[in-house]
Amino acid sequence: MKPFDSRLLRLLPGARRPVLALGAIGVAQGVAAIVQAFAVAAVVVAVARHTALWGPLGLLAAVLVVRALLTGATELVSSWAGTEVSAGLRTLLLRTWLARSADQRPEPAAAQTLATQGATSVETYVARYLPALVAAAVLPVLAVVTLAFVDLWSALIVVLTLPLLPVFAALIGKATADASDRRWRAMAALAGHFLDMMRGLPTLSAYGRASRQSATIREVSQRHRTATVATLKLAFLSSAALELLATISVALVAVSVGIRLTWGSIELGPGLAAILLAPEAYWPIRRVGQEFHAAADGAQALEDILTSTSPTPTDRSDAHTPTRPELSSRRVGPELTSRRGWEAGLEDVAYRYPGTGRDVLRDLTLRVPRGLTVVTGPSGTGKTTALELLCGLREPTTGQASPIASHLVTQRPFLTAGSIRSNLTLAGDATDEATDDRLWSALRQVGLEDLVRRLPDGLGTPLGDDGFGLSAGQRARLGVARALLSSAPLVALDEPTAHLDPTSTALIDDVVRSLARDRAVVVVTHRPSLVAHADQHVTLSPVAQEVAR
Ligand SMILES: Nc1ncnc2c1ncn2[C@@H]1O[C@H](COP(=O)(O)OP(=O)(O)OP(=O)(O)O)[C@@H](O)[C@H]1O
Known part of the structure; x- marks a missing residue:
């Protein structure tokens, strides 16, 4: 499972704008978080030193308002992006299948699962995971550079510990991909079996065999449930692992700043700003980890959708030309x-x-x-x-x-x-x-x-x-x-x-x-x-x- 499949934006040009807008809002939120760290530090320093409080307080209030507005905008644009993508994928799937001969179309139950739940699960992938990925590519660098201006030692600690997070995330992501694949297959099997059974229910009832099907449904559901719990277990464990790593790293920055504060080699303002800024370098990567689990089904479904819509050897040069x-x-x-x-x-x-x-x-x-x-x-x-x-x-x-x-x-x-x-x-x-x-x-x-x-x-x-x-x-x-x-x-x-x-x-x-x-x-x-x-x-x-x- 790739972190990002560029075929999505190629096939669905309509999705480019909302995805870009979400990425931009994510970056703006990160910048606002950095400004907020400085504002909070300024408020604390003003209180501690009994200096003018209104300026820093005004800045803090303004940042909080901006962040609230950005959060609202994220929700709005997310739902726009989600519907744009899932509706686009459904149209693409149906167009491709209808343009093909009956032999090249997927089996009905699998097609139904892909076009309904599959396309819906891609919404989370696009509306949550992709913007988090964009933010993770930009914000840590921004946070570290800002930190370097505030306190070089803290920046050094973050630079040394930060790479561990993506490495951990990639290792866990590999395991998640397998679990998610199993879960997706189990869901397709469950949907297919259920559809077949519902179609045959009148006949099964007439022969008094309907109840026998419950054992099979139970067994297929159990497989789906086991696969879902395995994915959830992985999601919780990996969140905990990334959380722990980030917390320890921030603690290292805090301890180093604390020691230097007592030695008097750093001022209260920059020290506090460094402690508040450090989490902002880890947070975007942790968020990618979290969203990755929520979006793993969507990524798997997207892979299946893109495979299903890619040209077959008998398709004409243009995949969407009806045969x-x-x-x-x-x-x-x-x-x-x-x-x-x-x-x-x-x-x-x-x-x-x-x-x-x-x-x-x-x-x-x-x-x-x-x-x-x-x-x-x-x-x-x-x-x-x-x-x-x-x-x-x-x-x-x-x-x-x-x-x-x-x-x-x-x-x-x-x-x-x-x-x-x-x-x-x-x-x-x-x-x-x-x-x-x-x-x-x-x-x-x-x-x-x-x-x-x-x-x-x-x-x-x-x-x-x-x-x-x-x-x-x-x-x-x-x-x-x-x-x-x-x-x-x-x-x-x-x-x-x-x-x-x-x-x-x-x-x-x-x-x-x-x-x-x-x-x-x-x-x-x-x-x-x-x-x-x-x-x-x-x-x-x-x-x-x-x-x-
Ligand atoms: N989807 C399918 N997959 C595999 N074999 C199939 C499929 N559909 C039909 N067949 C087989 O193809 C053969 C011809 O089926 P077809 O429905 O074309 O026959 P038919 O002459 O129209 O039959 P009838 O007069 O009963 O409607 C049958 O032996 C059937 O078992």
């Missing part, structure tokens, strides 16, 4: 006439899921022209996989894919918590042009208009996560309505009528046929009526051979 075709590059219209006679295609393609030892598809050539292409085949022969390859969501293991901008309606269309309107316009290309009239027309075509009109808020009716509030069939039809609103030249539908009654099925068949009038439409289905209307019918067999009609 998927952009909708804006091809739009439905009269210009959509392919010179090669087909729109999207797979040439001699084989595909193997990462981490598996078996090809799901082999020697598959599938060319999708404008019109209706129907894909059939027994379960598990790779129909869904072929659609994902056609849409550019996956990249073939061998062979050539020529994906174009596409709209894929999956077996379980993704619906997000939000209004019906926002779910319909989720595909970015539909948002600009989708007036309510168009939305109602799309809903009418899939047989959902009456249902939505009956709802108190109509198009504004909110849906829960995953379309909660709609039946499986209604969700599937909403997915097809979204495809109607899309302008993608290729529309792929995976078993769009699987959950539907005969009336709705007939409606969706009509929608699919109308879509196929001016675009390339590929449908995985077993509906004889669609097969009968297909311009092209492709059957995938278990050996992934293509048999065309």
Whole structure:
């Protein structure tokens, strides 16, 4: 774990200003602390010598006000920096993952942990640790130089003892990095396991197996707890060690000043100022130690985030260039006439899921022209996989894919918590042009208009996560309505009528046929009526051979 990773500021230019501002405020606070040491010494000397008190008292009050203001500014800028960075990292992560093919994306639970808790924990790293690091680089030098002008002996003691602190901090930091790494992995495992269990809870409950999962959750939580306690133990021990070292060093300065005061070789004012100044040389380094522990999770998460967003060998030169075709590059219209006679295609393609030892598809050539292409085949022969390859969501293991901008309606269309309107316009290309009239027309075509009109808020009716509030069939039809609103030249539908009654099925068949009038439409289905209307019918067999009609 590096003390500072410069990639952060390169990737998030918006974070530079708040981080710099925090560093500047930290330095200003240190300078104020030095001035405060002189002011306190002056007040004490004035009291002891019965000289004018108002001047030093006024200075002390002014410094205290400045320090209070700087503390307030730190809090404000910290929250600005924190949100700037965590929101920026989340955007960066999601952009990078979405631009990659499905095979190159992290496993969902790990991705979720990284984008939520991971990005949040970086806030502490940026808002607390980095400013402390800047202050630690500047203030000790400033304090020692000031001390050298006040009392050379005290400066010498600080110069000899000060280097011990960073050495100690680095040694402890190395141990912390390992502990923090273990804690982070344990947390990711816990989150992943919990997510899986929550997803499967209805099934587990139905079979009376839900309670058995508590033992596993307990065991994973225990691992997380042990790792957290180990990190905390290290944090307390290291703070104590740095504290002890700094206290002994300041005590050495105090004893030396005390002895020289009794000998009369130093004045009360400079002596007192030296004793008050000495801690200011150690304090910034001690603070780095403390903040390092609080920010260790963030540093680990940052490392994972930066690794996750760094270009992979298959990424294009620009890491943020989507590998998927952009909708804006091809739009439905009269210009959509392919010179090669087909729109999207797979040439001699084989595909193997990462981490598996078996090809799901082999020697598959599938060319999708404008019109209706129907894909059939027994379960598990790779129909869904072929659609994902056609849409550019996956990249073939061998062979050539020529994906174009596409709209894929999956077996379980993704619906997000939000209004019906926002779910319909989720595909970015539909948002600009989708007036309510168009939305109602799309809903009418899939047989959902009456249902939505009956709802108190109509198009504004909110849906829960995953379309909660709609039946499986209604969700599937909403997915097809979204495809109607899309302008993608290729529309792929995976078993769009699987959950539907005969009336709705007939409606969706009509929608699919109308879509196929001016675009390339590929449908995985077993509906004889669609097969009968297909311009092209492709059957995938278990050996992934293509048999065309
Ligand atoms: N994420 C995955 N990782 C590993 N193997 C997978 C994954 N998804 C699917 N497979 C395997 O790939 C093969 C093809 O799956 P696919 O979903 O493409 O088949 P399908 O023809 O669409 O099936 P169905 O008609 O049942 O929906 C299956 O044998 C399945 O086990």
